[in-house]
Amino acid sequence: MLVIGVMSKFTPLPKVASVQEVQRNYRGLFDGVKKSDRPLVLLRNNEPDVIIISPALWDEMCHLVQKKEELEVERLIHDHVKTQLRNQPHLRQSLKNYLKH
Secondary structure: OHHHHHOOOOOOOOEEEEHHHHHHHHHHHHHHHHHHOOOEEEEEOOEEEEEEOOHHHHHHHHHHHHHHHHHHHHHHHHHHHHHHHHHOHHHHHHHHHHHHO
């Protein structure tokens, strides 16, 4: 559900179909997913069972996850360096000297 708010192409409300509907009209439902980039939630016993998304939407989601992971690594490095500089004043001075040149 969190992904819904993040996806630029994502339609907020996914299409919902029963497993029986898929058995009767899978080609039409699957073509609709590819054309609209709108996910299809398959229900079994009125409960979500499977979510089908288009390859384009999958690629976009993977890109967003990768970007989030990269930003998290950058944040961790920044926090580590900041802590090291705060706890070791000689490193802070060495960095200042280095940046002057």
